[in-house]
Amino acid sequence: MMKMDFRSVLSEYGNALVLLLLCLGISLVTIEEQSATSSSAARELAMEVSAENPPGSNVLVLVRTGEGASRFAKALSESLSAEGLQVVESIVGTPADARKALESQKDELAAIVTGEHMAVFASGQLPALASANDALARTKTYRTETYLWPNFLKKDNLFNVLKQVSVVAIIAIGMTLVIITAGIDLSVGSLIAFSGVVCALAIQYLGGSEPTTSHLWLGSLAGILICALIGMGTGGLVTVFRIPAFIVTLGVMFIAKGLAFILSNSEPIPVGNEGFAWLGRGSDLFGLPNSVSLMILLFVLAHVVMSRTSIGRYVYAVGGNPEAARLSGVPVKWVLVFVYALCGLLAGLGGVMEASLHVTGDPKSGTLVELQVIAAVVVGGTSLAGGRGKIFGTLVGALIIGVIRNGMNLTGVEAHMQSVVYGVVILIAVMVDQLKGRFK
Amino acid sequence: MKNRILTVFVTVATFCLFGCGGDSESKGVIAYTPQTLSNPFFSVIADNIREEARKNGYEVLVVDPDMDVKKQSDQIDDFIAKNVVAIVLVPVDRMSIGPAVKEANAAGIPVFTVDAKCAAEGAKIEGHVGTDNFQGGELAGQAMIQALGVEGGKVLVLDLKKANSCVLRVDGFKKVINAHNDGRASGRIEIVSELDGNGDRTKGYESTSAALQAHEDLAAIFAINDPSALGAYTAVKEANRQNQIKIIGFDGMPDGKQAIKNGQIYADPIQHPDKMGIQIVELVVKYQAGEEFPKETLLPATLYTKAEADQDPDLK
Numbered sequence: 001m002m003k004m005d006f007r008s009v010l011s012e013y014g015n016a017l018v019l020l021l022l023c024l025g026i027s028l029v030t031i032e033e034q035s036a037t038s039s040s041a042a043r044e045l046a047m048e049v050s051a052e053n054p055p056g057s058n059v060l061v062l063v064r065t066g067e068g069a070s071r072f073a074k075a076l077s078e079s080l081s082a083e084g085l086q087v088v089e090s091i092v093g094t095p096a097d098a099r100k101a102l103e104s105q106k107d108e109l110a111a112i113v114t115g116e117h118m119a120v121f122a123s124g125q126l127p128a129l130a131s132a133n134d135a136l137a138r139t140k141t142y143r144t145e146t147y148l149w150p151n152f153l154k155k156d157n158l159f160n161v162l163k164q165v166s167v168v169a170i171i172a173i174g175m176t177l178v179i180i181t182a183g184i185d186l187s188v189g190s191l192i193a194f195s196g197v198v199c200a201l202a203i204q205y206l207g208g209s210e211p212t213t214s215h216l217w218l219g220s221l222a223g224i225l226i227c228a229l230i231g232m233g234t235g236g237l238v239t240v241f242r243i244p245a246f247i248v249t250l251g252v253m254f255i256a257k258g259l260a261f262i263l264s265n266s267e268p269i270p271v272g273n274e275g276f277a278w279l280g281r282g283s284d285l286f287g288l289p290n291s292v293s294l295m296i297l298l299f300v301l302a303h304v305v306m307s308r309t310s311i312g313r314y315v316y317a318v319g320g321n322p323e324a325a326r327l328s329g330v331p332v333k334w335v336l337v338f339v340y341a342l343c344g345l346l347a348g349l350g351g352v353m354e355a356s357l358h359v360t361g362d363p364k365s366g367t368l369v370e371l372q373v374i375a376a377v378v379v380g381g382t383s384l385a386g387g388r389g390k391i392f393g394t395l396v397g398a399l400i401i402g403v404i405r406n407g408m409n410l411t412g413v414e415a416h417m418q419s420v421v422y423g424v425v426i427l428i429a430v431m432v433d434q435l436k437g438r439f440k
Numbered sequence: 441m442k443n444r445i446l447t448v449f450v451t452v453a454t455f456c457l458f459g460c461g462g463d464s465e466s467k468g469v470i471a472y473t474p475q476t477l478s479n480p481f482f483s484v485i486a487d488n489i490r491e492e493a494r495k496n497g498y499e500v501l502v503v504d505p506d507m508d509v510k511k512q513s514d515q516i517d518d519f520i521a522k523n524v525v526a527i528v529l530v531p532v533d534r535m536s537i538g539p540a541v542k543e544a545n546a547a548g549i550p551v552f553t554v555d556a557k558c559a560a561e562g563a564k565i566e567g568h569v570g571t572d573n574f575q576g577g578e579l580a581g582q583a584m585i586q587a588l589g590v591e592g593g594k595v596l597v598l599d600l601k602k603a604n605s606c607v608l609r610v611d612g613f614k615k616v617i618n619a620h621n622d623g624r625a626s627g628r629i630e631i632v633s634e635l636d637g638n639g640d641r642t643k644g645y646e647s648t649s650a651a652l653q654a655h656e657d658l659a660a661i662f663a664i665n666d667p668s669a670l671g672a673y674t675a676v677k678e679a680n681r682q683n684q685i686k687i688i689g690f691d692g693m694p695d696g697k698q699a700i701k702n703g704q705i706y707a708d709p710i711q712h713p714d715k716m717g718i719q720i721v722e723l724v725v726k727y728q729a730g731e732e733f734p735k736e737t738l739l740p741a742t743l744y745t746k747a748e749a750d751q752d753p754d755l756k
Contacts (some may be wrong), residue, residue: 066548
């Protein structure tokens with residue numbers, strides 16, 4: 001009895017379990033010393049410095065440039081002053097800036113107070129600098145406490161995972177619908193390139209070398225809509241001529257890829273407005289990257305459509321048994337055209353997102369992405385035979401792919417090994433999913 | 441069952457943890473993302489970066505973007521999250537990689553380039569180490585003069601216009617050839633055709649086949665890299681003219697060197713990826729010490745002929 005329960009839980013949430021195990025494993029192998037940069041860490045460090053140095057001693061604050069660096073330097077200076085120490089200088093800069101500042105110290109310096117990277121600089125360079133400058137003869141280096149924490153679980157890194165997987169995940173929504181109707185769409189990778197090139201060309205055509213924000217919007221819209229139209233055409237060929245989707249989309253894949261290279265003259269097309277990076281690199285809502293906010297919004301929307309509306313029920317019905325669906329009044333052909341058009345539209349959106357990431361329309365982008373998208377859908381538990389599949393399963397599938405890639409980048413696992421791991425995880429996830437059929 | 445799997449997993453992970461980490465003496469991580477590690481040129485750079493970095497107390501992280509600029513850009517984002525001390529980059533695309541480099545700039549992580557440059561506006565590169573391609577082209581020109589001797593003859597150039605480095609190679613080549621021809625009535629070396637070799641075997645083969653049809657008396661070929669030179673050789677051999685036509689390549693990849701030893705290619709100006717790897721780490725070390733260093737270092741190419749190939753212990 002217990003055994004059956006365990007298995008049903010496993011089959012329902014098997015993919016999520018695989019994801020969780022992956023996260024756990026990668027967290028374990030990416031544990032590293034981290035340097036605290038909070039203001040409380042700054043206060044603690046200031047207390048440590050003041051305990052070992054008489055009030056009024058000269059101290060120098062040294063922090064490497066970067067996000068949050070000036071805030072941390074300011075917190076350090078304030079805490080040190082509050083402890084009665086004399087902050088002679090507070091430097092946020094490169095090692096070269098630090099060297100210059102230390103060389104120019106005239107009065108005796110008691111301490112250098114620093115963060116992670118500058119501590120390496122200070123301990124490495126201080127002996128040589130001190131022999132050239134008497135003011136540094138008795139200088140000691142103080143650095144913030146370190147603590148152990150996985151690089152994988154750092155906020156910035158988790159955002160990276162979500163950001164990197166957003167294009168695949170968003171297209172996978174469309175692919176889920178297509179696969180639920182027992183179809184397939186191999187053209188999405190090429191549509192990414194095509195959409196990106198069309199978008200960049202349209203922006204160039206409208207705005208020249210200095211396009212405005214409205215030109216950016218129009219160009220993006222052009223890229224997305226043209227891909228939606230192509231998807232619609234695909235759906236038309238599948239329904240009217242009854243050509244298998246595999247073949248139609250294979251043809252579209254070659255056509256779109258070729259056109260992307262022809263239109264762009266095989267060269268990446270730059271977009272002359274940095275504002276274009278807003279979608280791919282900006283982060284506005286609660287610090288979430290914009291591409292991630294968009295991904296979450298689209299998944300919630302797709303979930304509602306698939307579970308609460310008649311369109312969703314039609315899609316499942318067409319995939320389960322098209323003949324029965326037709327007899328019960330489902331407009332089968334229109335449903336098919338709709339899912340392919342949607343898949344094309346989302347691929348177009350993905351293309352615009354990729355172009356935005358590099359502020360360039362690149363005909364080489366999107367290569368083999370269709371396989372990642374299909375993998376995400378299948379790992380997410382959607383059946384290639386049609387009729388069965390869940391939107392959030394697809395999100396989990398996409399995240400599994402993203403987490404593996406990120407983990408490999410953090411640990412430097414060789415690229416060909418990555419490919420092996422992908423393959424193994426896809427097979428495991430699908431095997432876990434098969435348990436569903438067997439033990440229900 | 442599941443529990444056992446979990447136990448094994450955690451054990452393995454823990455081993456990894458103590459295997460890879462725990463080195464508190466390290467000065468930090470230097471991260472390297474080339475164009476592709478399938479090309480031995482970039483893996484030789486990687487090996488030398490590893491070795492030189494270890495001598496200087498740094499760890500090294502090597503990843504493979506596999507010629508995909510999206511992957512390379514994601515890798516740079518991951519390096520930033522990992523808070524590495526420096527990024528060494530061979531841009532897959534000199535423009536599209538710009539936004540990612542700018543993010544590293546904003547995070548205060550210095551970016552260095554090897555071999556290929558980053559040309560994106562506003563992307564700050566601290567230092568570059570590459571090959572002096574113009575000088576390499578001059579070497580190729582000198583080798584060509586030597587190969588053709590007093591008689592001179594007609595030459596085909598297989599170029600790759602979209603790569604700036606390869607354009608420089610052809611420029612250097614032409615400079616030497618033109619100087620050679622100046623005021624010379626007989627024994628001139630005449631560039632009769634410049635075709636796209638696309639830097640690969642297939643296109644190198646196709647273009648050469650076409651040129652062989654057009655020029656009955658072709659005497660030599662200069663190809664801007666080894667793959668297109670080897671493609672050219674296939675075409676020449678097919679036309680059974682390998683005794684009349686001399687080929688000069690570029691790079692000194694293992695199969696290019698082998699072809700020189702076998703007498704299929706006359707000579708190669710070769711690059712020195714090993715030195716590139718060592719020098720780029722030297723730049724990183726100087727940067728971290730706050731010392732001054734040149735923004736750009738161009739390493740001279742050297743000529744590699746059958747004499748060198750016969751001495752080369754790496755060849756069969």
